[in-house]
Amino acid sequence: xxxxxxxxxxxxxxxxxxxxxxxxxxxxxxxxxxxxxxxxxxxxxxxxxxxxxxxxxxxxxxxxxxxxxxxxxxxxxxxxxxxxxxxxxxxxxxxxxxxxxxxxxxxxxxxxxxxxxxxxxxxxxxxxxxxxxxxxxxxxxxxxxxxxxxxxxxxxxxxxxxxxxxxxxxxxxxxxxxxxxxxxxxxxxxxxxxxxxxxxxxxxxxxxxxxxxxxxxxxxxxxxxxxxxxxxxxxxxxxxxxxxxxxxxxxxxxxxxxxxxxxxxxxxxxxxxxxxxxxxxxxxxxxxxxxxxxxxxxxxxxxxxxxxxxxxxxxxxxxxxxxxxxxxxxxxxxxxxxxxxxxxxxxxxxxxxxxxxxxxxxxxxxxxxxxxxxxxxxxxxxxxxxxxxxxxxxxxxxxxxxxxxxxxxxxxxxxxxxxxxxxxxxxxxxxxxxxxxxxxxxxxxxxxxxxxxxxxxxxxxxxxxxxxxxxxxxxxxxxxxxxxxxxxxxxx
Ligand code: GLU
Numbered sequence: 001x002x003x004x005x006x007x008x009x010x011x012x013x014x015x016x017x018x019x020x021x022x023x024x025x026x027x028x029x030x031x032x033x034x035x036x037x038x039x040x041x042x043x044x045x046x047x048x049x050x051x052x053x054x055x056x057x058x059x060x061x062x063x064x065x066x067x068x069x070x071x072x073x074x075x076x077x078x079x080x081x082x083x084x085x086x087x088x089x090x091x092x093x094x095x096x097x098x099x100x101x102x103x104x105x106x107x108x109x110x111x112x113x114x115x116x117x118x119x120x121x122x123x124x125x126x127x128x129x130x131x132x133x134x135x136x137x138x139x140x141x142x143x144x145x146x147x148x149x150x151x152x153x154x155x156x157x158x159x160x161x162x163x164x165x166x167x168x169x170x171x172x173x174x175x176x177x178x179x180x181x182x183x184x185x186x187x188x189x190x191x192x193x194x195x196x197x198x199x200x201x202x203x204x205x206x207x208x209x210x211x212x213x214x215x216x217x218x219x220x221x222x223x224x225x226x227x228x229x230x231x232x233x234x235x236x237x238x239x240x241x242x243x244x245x246x247x248x249x250x251x252x253x254x255x256x257x258x259x260x261x262x263x264x265x266x267x268x269x270x271x272x273x274x275x276x277x278x279x280x281x282x283x284x285x286x287x288x289x290x291x292x293x294x295x296x297x298x299x300x301x302x303x304x305x306x307x308x309x310x311x312x313x314x315x316x317x318x319x320x321x322x323x324x325x326x327x328x329x330x331x332x333x334x335x336x337x338x339x340x341x342x343x344x345x346x347x348x349x350x351x352x353x354x355x356x357x358x359x360x361x362x363x364x365x366x367x368x369x370x371x372x373x374x375x376x377x378x379x380x381x382x383x384x385x386x387x388x389x390x391x392x393x394x395x396x397x398x399x400x401x402x403x404x405x406x407x408x409x410x411x412x413x414x415x416x417x418x419x420x421x422x423x424x425x426x427x428x429x430x431x432x433x434x435x436x437x438x439x440x441x442x443x444x445x446x447x448x449x450x451x452x453x454x455x456x457x458x459x460x461x462x463x464x465x466x467x468x469x470x471x472x473x474x475x476x477x478x479x480x481x482x483x484x485x486x487x488x489x490x491x492x
Contacts, residue, residue: 011043019061022267023068047079068268086213098200110237114141161194183229222247252321270471280333288322365459388454395450
């Protein structure tokens with residue numbers, strides 16, 4: 001079993017989000033636990049941006065991660081925006097470091113160059129599937145001769161670098177919540193460490209950085225458990241000590257499936273814009289998994305971040321998936337709202353759903369459409385409601401059935417999810433969808449208008465959804481589809 005002792009070293013933990021879209025509520029959850037763990041031990045909490053997967057990179061996402069974490073109230077000691085002694089903290093700025101480390105592994109033969117083409121890999125995968133074997137790298141390039149490698153390099157054949165997982169035996173590590181976990185090497189693939197474009201994969205970059213940044217405790221979601229044996233082998237390949245691993249249970253939807261945007265809003269931007277209070281959200285996340293003792297504050301389930309730092313025990317977290325119950329979060333949020341002074345409540349409204357910036361954008365959309373200022377509310381109520389639920393007379397186009405309309409609404413949702421939130425991009429995406437599915441522009445936009453605004457008339461639609469925001473618009477669309485599903489279920 002590998003040695004896992006970075007004893008006596010000052011505690012250093014990190015979160016390592018990838019900027020691939022809206023900041024996720026799971027990032028706040030894992031961030032909270034890391035933050036508490038560091039603060040309880042006088043340690044350091046590091047924010048590292050893992051942006052080496054260029055295919056999934058979203059440029060606005062990094063700033064959104066910073067903003068969302070600051071909004072919930074978690075501050076980091078080192079990170080791309082505050083620097084620190086172990087920077088850079090953005091992996092795309094560390095590619096030279098990964099290259100140097102790949103050379104170390106090639107030299108000590110714990111990794112090897114793989115020249116297999118995509119077609120060859122696909123053919124081998126098919127063969128394995130046909131033979132009902134697990135699909136994994138077949139090992140073709142594990143033992144190439146020095147001459148073959150030199151000739152391939154000379155011919156400039158593209159290659160990746162793979163970890164040479166021992167063909168026999170197993171790797172065991174300790175998970176601080178679960179105890180010893182063993183993976184048979186037969187089930188561990190020869191992981192790609194360096195891609196042919198010269199960018200590292202998550203596995204290599206993550207291990208190199210955790211080591212170079214002196215991370216003592218890796219506290220992350222349990223979906224990474226199956227990657228951990230590869231990481232442990234990598235630590236061994238470099239001759240490094242292994243940090244402690246803590247894998248936190250995944251947050252779950254009410255039906256116990258892994259939390260997903262189909263069933264729950266998962267974007268922190270949504271929670272902010274919909275007017276959840278950051279202290280209520282943190283409190284709620286602190287309730288997940290049972291790290292807080294029950295008797296705190298007479299079992300009210302209400303506690304502050306300072307109280308969490310005082311009483312939370314990461315080692316007491318239970319492994320049964322904690323349920324992210326939105327109804328409970330709303331109840332808790334309501335408790336916080338009722339505890340506010342009227343002045344604080346008003347101030348909170350003015351900072352969020354009634355902020356100057358929001359109101360002035362809305363005013364800009366309706367100025368030419370009113371005759372008196374008093375008509376402001378007639379045209380804008382949907383900007384201030386949490387949900388709108390149009391009746392069938394409102395959303396159903398004359399010539400369409402309910403079924404095809406709901407199917408098309410689901411398509412609209414999928415398209416808008418993947419669209420940049422500007423009027424131009426939305427317009428192009430909506431039109432392309434309508435043309436592809438033979439929905440007239442008018443029908444297409446009327447349906448979206450009904451779902452987004454609840455009515456048949458509104459200020460300019462796309463400008464309105466841009467102001468209302470992506471996270472809240474998508475949530476409204478999902479709730480509409482869910483609501484319709486329930487109605488259909490009820491009729492059976
Ligand atoms: N970049 C990974 C993520 O997006 C980090 C996982 C880890 O903490 O090792 O969650």
